[in-house]
Amino acid sequence: MTTAASPGLAGPAAPATPATATQPSRSLVIRNLVKAYQPGKPVLKDVSLNFSTSEVVAIIGPSGTGKSTLIRCVNRLVEPSAGAILLDGIDLVKLRGSELRAARRRIGMVFQEYNLVERLTVMENLLTGRLGYMNAFQAWLRRFPQTDIDRAWDLLDVVGLQDFASQRADALSGGQRQRVGIARALMQQPQLILADEPTSSLDPKTSVEIMTLLAEIARSQDIPVIVNMHDVELARRFAGRIVGMSGGQVVYDGPPAGLGDDMLRQIYGGQSWMQ
Ligand SMILES: Nc1ncnc2c1ncn2[C@@H]1O[C@H](COP(=O)(O)OP(=O)(O)OP(=O)(O)O)[C@@H](O)[C@H]1O
Numbered sequence: 001m002t003t004a005a006s007p008g009l010a011g012p013a014a015p016a017t018p019a020t021a022t023q024p025s026r027s028l029v030i031r032n033l034v035k036a037y038q039p040g041k042p043v044l045k046d047v048s049l050n051f052s053t054s055e056v057v058a059i060i061g062p063s064g065t066g067k068s069t070l071i072r073c074v075n076r077l078v079e080p081s082a083g084a085i086l087l088d089g090i091d092l093v094k095l096r097g098s099e100l101r102a103a104r105r106r107i108g109m110v111f112q113e114y115n116l117v118e119r120l121t122v123m124e125n126l127l128t129g130r131l132g133y134m135n136a137f138q139a140w141l142r143r144f145p146q147t148d149i150d151r152a153w154d155l156l157d158v159v160g161l162q163d164f165a166s167q168r169a170d171a172l173s174g175g176q177r178q179r180v181g182i183a184r185a186l187m188q189q190p191q192l193i194l195a196d197e198p199t200s201s202l203d204p205k206t207s208v209e210i211m212t213l214l215a216e217i218a219r220s221q222d223i224p225v226i227v228n229m230h231d232v233e234l235a236r237r238f239a240g241r242i243v244g245m246s247g248g249q250v251v252y253d254g255p256p257a258g259l260g261d262d263m264l265r266q267i268y269g270g271q272s273w274m275q
């Protein structure tokens with residue numbers, strides 16, 4: 001079913017090998033996370049979750065329940081009100097400045113609207129994923145090391161876009177754009193991928209292809225891939241674990257098989273929408 005091969009990931013700049021006894025395990029631990037945009041009106045209410053296995057975890061829940069807020073708190077696009085977010089044991093909530101930037105580089109982000117630079121080529125979009133690793137002078141000159149360029153070619157192979165390297169992003173279809181977005185996230189050699197509705201702008205077939213690619217990446221990179229999504233059937237099909245949120249709290253955390261109609265009613269409320 002999958003078209004995504006992984007040999008390209010074994011290049012010289014490939015990520016470290018999976019955790020061993022001497023390395024810290026790759027884990028994200030969210031502990032008692034609270035976010036209130038307005039004082040006294042928390043959007044996230046004491047959310048605790050552990051992610052440590054290399055699998056796709058789908059976060060589902062009704063609109064406005066705090067799924068995007070949760071993901072944005074993890075990479076600190078949104079400032080948490082209380083709680084801890086431990087990436088390999090380091091609390092991201094306490095980091096500032098260069099330490100925060102370094103931690104952010106370890107988290108790959110994938111967005112619904114791709115967030116590509118439209119007037120740049122596919123290759124240039126990938127290489128911008130490395131800007132955070134370069135000194136200011138190199139970045140200003142866009143003088144990318146050969147290892148980065150080699151890695152970008154490898155990743156374009158992984159996402160099936162080698163023939164599109166010199167195309168401008170604005171000439172690509174939605175599915176192709178999302179592949180570029182995923183490859184760009186992988187350029188950072190992330191320990192974790194957070195994807196906020198990566199398939200919501202795509203047709204059903206392309207959505208399946210993108211989820212297939214994300215599942216393959218979780219395996220080949222040995223990292224958790226956490227995906228906010230609205231399509232429950234797609235979540236069941238591709239996620240090893242589903243987190244159901246309602247009213248800013250986790251109400252289900254388990255395998256797709258345990259997500260029955262009663263639980264879906266609890267997550268989404270009512271039942272008029274169910275067939
Ligand atoms: N920057 C912000 N300032 C104030 N309130 C916000 C902000 N961002 C989100 N909210 C509010 O927080 C709540 C949760 O929003 P969030 O975007 O996290 O939900 P979501 O589960 O991702 O929804 P959707 O499925 O529609 O994407 C909503 O009530 C929203 O209006």
Ligand SMILES: [Mg+2]
Nearest residue numbers: 067068069228
């Ligand atoms: Mg959202």
